Amino acid sequence: MGKILITGATGNLGSRTLNLLLKKVPANQVAVLVRDPQSEKIERFVKEGVEAHQGDYFDYNSLLRAFNGVDKVMLISAQAFTDRNTQHFNVIAAAKQAGVKQVIYTSIIRKENSNLILPEVTMSDLFAEQTLRASGLDYTILRNPPYLETLHMYFGDALKAGVRVPEGSGKVAAASLDDLAAANVAVLTQHGHENKTYTLSGSEGSSFADIAEALSEISEMNIPYESVSEKEYIDSMVANGLPVFMTDFLLGWVRGVNTGEFSETSGDLERLIGRKPMTYKEFFKHQFSKVED
Template sequence: MGKILITGATGNLGIRTLDLLLQKVPSNQIAVLVRDPESEKIERFVKEGVEAHQGDYFDYNSLLRAFNGVEKVMLISAVAFTDRNTQHFNVIAAAKQAGVKQVIYTSIIRKENSNLILPEVTMSDLFAEQTLRASGLDYTILRNPPYLETLHSFYGDALKVGGVRVPEGSGKVAAASLDDLAAVNVAILTQNGHENHTYNLSGSEGSSFADIAEALTEISEKNIAYETLSENDYLEAMGMPAFTNDFLLGWVRAVNTGEFSETSGDLERLIGRKPMTYKEFFKKQISISK
């Protein structure tokens, strides 16, 4: 097996991927791209023998240097509210120029032929996917669902306020845990046969916001109500910066209309076990907080 490089290695998904990858691959075959190679987040991995390359998605030459001698690049997508198109294009082009064989890209899950546009996400994901397919590189596109760890960002601290308060809708979201998605990343990075495939990594079970309120009530033994708000009242209650309003509403509307409801089975097949469910996740989180 050739050298593997993970970008975004200090983020939530990157750190988990790196931890699991080290259980499968010798550290001298692993490299990471980070803005600060001396970051505390990456220090323990460097001590184990992982190569840390200073670089940035906007710095093309740094990408070329980091990708030298690398066989597979795990491209963890850039965050919203940045120039994602330029960043993703640079990584793909530099990988091609440096002789990388395969790029694995983390995209956002969506229904086929959907007209949904998530602000700051959908169009740049489509651009990255199209760029990869046209690059001549082997690619794997991993379409990630909303994370179980970030579901609360759609409805706030339900246990504190005593309710899941969101705009009305009955759609479900088949969210998945970061640990399970990291396990998929490692499977793709360490196995053959995933070249030029696209996987929809939905969780195995969908939940509506009403289902979430019911599960939290059952697990916490508190009364967590499901309450519907107008979109304006919802945004006011969430108290997010105004420039993120369309972004937040886009995700909530997508959940409420069932854009993330489909369960493909790809996640379970790739990790070889049942993914964590939303109820199992809530039980774990509530147990930790006690």
């Protein structure tokens, strides 16, 4: 197996992917792209033998240097509210120029022929996927669902205020970051995933009403579900300290949940990781047990 490089290796998904990868691949076959190779987050891995390259998606030459001698690049998509198109294009073009064989890209789930546009995400995902397919590189597109770890961001502190979101009965098949990292590692270490697109939905969908019911059962408290207007939702989030641009961003995801954009349970995630993904109820139980401890 040739060298594997993970971008965004200090982030939530990248760091989990790196940890799991090192359980399957010798450290000297792993490299990372980070802004600060001497950071505490990466120091332990360097001591184990991982190559740490200083680089940035905007710095094309740094990408060329990092990709030299690399077979596979795990491209963790750039953050929203940045120039994602330029960053993703630079990584793909540099990978091609440096002789990388395969790029794995983390996109966001969307339904076929969907009209929903997630602000700061959908159009740049489409651009990255199209660029990859046209690059001549082998590629794998891993379409991620909303994370179980970030569901609370859509409604805030449910234990205090309940689940208050705009009305809708759609469901979201969210998945945990650990399970998604395990899928990344499966694609990075196995053959047969070239030029494929996977929909990495969780194994069970839940509406916001389902989430309120589950939280009530687990916490043994009454956590109400309350539908509010989009204006009330935005005003409430702003009142709790979020900037307007962020509330608009979150509202796009809530609309996606309510219209069933993330409801598909494809089975791809389970097949890749070889087990049932964590469900939303299991996740909430785990989180609540940590709070009690």
